[in-house]
Amino acid sequence: MIMAYSIAINFEDGVTRFIEARADETVADASYRLGINIPLDCRDGACGTCKCRVESGRYDGGSYIEDALTEEEAASGLALACQMRPESDLVLAIPASSALCKTAGQSFATVLRGVERLSETSIAFTLDAPAGLTFLPGQYVNLRVPGTDERRSYSFSSAPGAPTLSFLVRDIPRGRMSTWLREGAEPGMPMEFTGPAGSFYLRDVKRPLLFLAGGTGLAPFLSMLGKLAETGAVQPVHLVYGVTNEADLVGVAELEAFAARIPAFTFSTCVAAEDSAHPRKGYVTAHVQPVHLHGGEVDVYLCGPPPMVDAVRAWLAAQGVTPANFYYEKFSPSGAVTATGETHRQAA
Incomplete structure (x- = not known):
């Protein structure tokens, strides 16, 4: 055969x-x-x-x-x-567009499984995984806001092959999707999306990995860790997860579960707010140790708002470290534009 x-x-x-x-x-x-x-x-x-x-x-x-x-x-x-x-x-x-190759993103119909309020600033929701959907850990889809023609882009926080699709989003008070999730969403409601999409996804693991997540930029890393939990990880994997306020710090229990399942995985969290009681204050770069950079023999994955991405790039240059590979995704509450080497995603 x-x-x-x-x-x-x-x-x-x-x-x-x-x-x-x-x-x-x-x-x-x-x-x-x-x-x-x-x-x-x-x-x-x-x-x-x-x-x-x-x-x-x-x-x-x-x-x-x-x-x-x-x-x-x-x-x-x-x-x-x-x-x-x-x-x-x-x-x-x-190195060509999908349109040039006579194709396009696929469209899928599914239903809402559930919505969970994780904190004052974060919401998680799940969908049934439609037949035929395959994606790479770290990618996203463009979901239509029910009752509108507007779409919002969200990274999977679930691993490929799971029976349900999960997403982690920031709750923006007047955001169209956020408002619907808070006020109108009910299990069983129909939803539509196109995808998968994005060049931010887990490549073959050939060297140590350093994951840097800002806020709901944690979502694609949860998907990647889900994949690594299935395949195993020989190389060390370290995640630094930073948020602005303690209320933004969600998903820690999932990270602890991954640390128990993946012996090579470690993580730390930090909070930027000066009045926080969290033991590690400041931005993610303050909590990356030299051992995590492996003298540059490391693949760095970064997902966060544009200022965070720019700050990390400048910080790496200041350290005199050039990682073997640097993959990053920028997301913003306004606009959704994809460019070579980076992805800008709409958050609300």
Whole structure:
């Protein structure tokens, strides 16, 4: 029996589509079979038009000429979709928009399972996981606010494959989704979303990880930790979770449960407010120890508001540390724009 593998194709506009590819067919052939037209001008490994980055998984790179893919490019993780054949599940980054490839984000219908008030400032809600939905830990979806044509973007806090989808959001007094969750939401109500989307997701773990979360930016890390709890983690994983006020500090019990399940995982929390009684005050950078940076041999993942992202980047530069990889997502209560290398998400 010929094996088949799941291939996550992440486009430069943040849209992700999942396809199934047999071990005896190329990724390009599998994508075209399913109507996703990865750019290519040949199928012979001669032009390099279908060059993509392999972010996770094993594959046979096939045959090609040097003009299409150099040895250095292949060694850095680039491959040709028209030649590569999967040997495991794969995650690919395609340097083209989903529209150019004749595809788009998928739409799903589901129902609200429940809403939970976590604190004065935070709400969690769950949806039934619709059939056919697959996502990468750390990604988000665009949910339609019931009764409107407006959409809001929220990261999964649940791990892929869970029977329910969970989300952690900040309660903004006049936010459209926040208001609906507080005042109108009832279990069993229909909901719609498109996705998954986003380039902020857990890659193959090849070195120590440092997670930095600000406020409800904790959500994608809960999804990542859920995945790591399933697969196991050999490399050390440390999370620093910072909030403005103690009332914003939620999800700690979940983090403690993950620490019990994942021996390599540790975490600390901090509160920025000076009048807080929390034992660790200040911003997350004040609580990152040199041992967590591993001399730069570390992959840093950061999710928080824009000022936090900018501050962490400046702080790393001041430490003279350049991490092996730095993945980050900015979110803001106003606007939802996706750009290469970062994602701006709407919070309310």
